[in-house]
Every structure is written in C-alpha cells, then in structure tokens.
Amino acid sequence: MKKIALITGATAGIGEATARLLARHDYDLILTGRRRERLERLKKELEEQTSARVHILHFDIRDRKAVEEAIDTLPEEWRKIDVLVNNAGLAAGLAPIHEGDVEDWEQMIDTNVKGLLYISRKVLPGMAARRSGHVINLSSIAGKEVYANGNVYCASKFAVDALNKGMRIDLLAHGVKVTSVNPGAVETEFSLVRFKGDEEKARNVYKGMEPLRAEDIAEVILFALSRPDHVNINEIIVMPKAQASAFYLHREEG
Numbered sequence: 001m002k003k004i005a006l007i008t009g010a011t012a013g014i015g016e017a018t019a020r021l022l023a024r025h026d027y028d029l030i031l032t033g034r035r036r037e038r039l040e041r042l043k044k045e046l047e048e049q050t051s052a053r054v055h056i057l058h059f060d061i062r063d064r065k066a067v068e069e070a071i072d073t074l075p076e077e078w079r080k081i082d083v084l085v086n087n088a089g090l091a092a093g094l095a096p097i098h099e100g101d102v103e104d105w106e107q108m109i110d111t112n113v114k115g116l117l118y119i120s121r122k123v124l125p126g127m128a129a130r131r132s133g134h135v136i137n138l139s140s141i142a143g144k145e146v147y148a149n150g151n152v153y154c155a156s157k158f159a160v161d162a163l164n165k166g167m168r169i170d171l172l173a174h175g176v177k178v179t180s181v182n183p184g185a186v187e188t189e190f191s192l193v194r195f196k197g198d199e200e201k202a203r204n205v206y207k208g209m210e211p212l213r214a215e216d217i218a219e220v221i222l223f224a225l226s227r228p229d230h231v232n233i234n235e236i237i238v239m240p241k242a243q244a245s246a247f248y249l250h251r252e253e254g
Contacts, residue, residue, distance in 0.1 A: 009088030208251030
C-alpha cells in the first residue's frame with residue numbers, strides 16, 4: 001500500500017517540486033495551498049502522468065480554523081498520513097529592524113511559525129498513535145545564521161529550528177522521525193515574494209551565481225524519506241557551490 005504524504009505550500013517552488021518527485025516514487029499526495037487553480041492543475045497533471053492519487057486542500061496556512069476544518073474533513077482513506085512536509089513559508093521585506101513593516105513581520109510569523117504549528121498539531125497525533133511517520137520541516141540557512149536586515153525572517157526560521165528539535169524529542173518515544181532541511185540560496189518565487197513582485201530585485205539576488213533549484217531540495221527530501229526505518233536524518237544544510245554561508249557568496253562578474 002502506498003504511503004500518503006501531505007505537502008503544504010505545494011503550488012510552487014520546493015513544494016511543487018517535492019510533489020512531482022514523490023508522485024514518481026510511489027507516494028499518494030495531499031497537496032495544500034492558497035491558489036486553487038494551481039492545485040487543480042498540478043493534481044490533473046500528476047494523476048495523468050504518474051500512478052499517484054492526489055487529494056487537494058485549499059486554505060491559507062495562517063488560518064487556524066481553515067487548517068483544522070480541512071484536516072477534519074479528509075475522507076477516511078486519506079487520514080493515515082505517513083509524511084508531513086512543512087514547506088509553506090515566506091520572507092516579506094528586507095529592512096533594518098527599526099524600519100520594518102509590522103504587517104510583514106506578522107505575515108512571516110503567522111506563516112512560518114504558527115502555520116507550521118497549526119498543521120502539525122492536526123497531523124502529529126495520528127502519527128504518534130500509529131507509532132510511525134516522518135515530518136520534514138523546511139527551514140533555511142537563515143535559521144542557523146542571522147544576516148543584516150533578515151531580523152524577523154531569521155527569527156521565524158530559528159523558531160522552526162527549535163520546533164524541529166522539540167518535535168524530535170517529544171516524538172522520540174512514539175517512533176516518529178523528524179528532519180529539518182535548511183537550504184541556502186534557492187531560485188524559486190521566494191525573492192519575488194520578498195520584494196513584493198519586483199522582478200529586477202528578485203533577479204539580482206541570484207546575479208552572477210548559480211543558485212540551487214527547487215528540484216535539488218526535493219531530492220534531498222526524498223533522500224531523507226528513503227533511509228531505512230532505523231535511520232533518521234536530523235538535519236541537512238544544503239548550499240549552492242557558490243555559497244559558503246548566509247553571508248559569503250561568490251559571484252562571477254559580467
């Protein structure tokens with residue numbers, strides 16, 4: 001019987017790439033996101049091109065009631081969730097702390113921290129009761145190192161890092177694996193969202209270097225999921241070759 005993986009933020013970037021990869025590796029998928037048309041299009045494509053069954057849930061991860069209602073209304077055959085990929089997350093703005101936009105702060109905290117908690121609180125009890133399951137938390141190098149003007153985004157990802165460790169401790173006796181994946185620069189919609197649709201600013205983030213692709217992170221997630229039952233990958237930090245840390249990137253001129 002196929003395992004079921006629930007992936008949040010599956011309408012683009014790492015979430016979408018992970019959905020495509022897991023569909024090809026014998027998983028059925030529950031895909032969540034805010035953009036219904038993208039979810040429906042991805043469901044149709046994956047069911048036509050792979051043997052995966054796909055169930056979509058349309059909600060904003062920041063809305064606790066919507067999260068709870070969506071999980072509570074899952075059909076019985078979709079309730080045994082084997083894998084939870086907490087991928088939904090974003091950065092908003094890039095300003096020093098004394099000039100920051102409070103609405104940006106709330107959006108990041110509500111999405112990156114509270115949203116992760118809302119969905120985890122609904123899925124983890126089933127995993128603990130069955131004494132099996134695997135949680136993949138998408139964090140960032142920003143959850144390991146703070147950089148200038150990253151303040152609240154970094155704080156939200158440091159929180160994910162702490163939650164990942166706390167989950168692993170609390171679920172240890174229940175046989176549930178917990179892994180965090182911490183990417184460096186990945187070219188997705190991330191910078192476009194951060195800069196509120198400014199395409200030039202978004203492009204400049206990756207100028208002169210070859211960043212990671214969403215597919216690279218999906219492969220890391222699959223690697224963690226495919227280890228033997230007695231093996232847990234606690235955390236992975238993955239960077240493009242051109243990046244040594246949150247601060248040091250090598251850019252080619254021209």
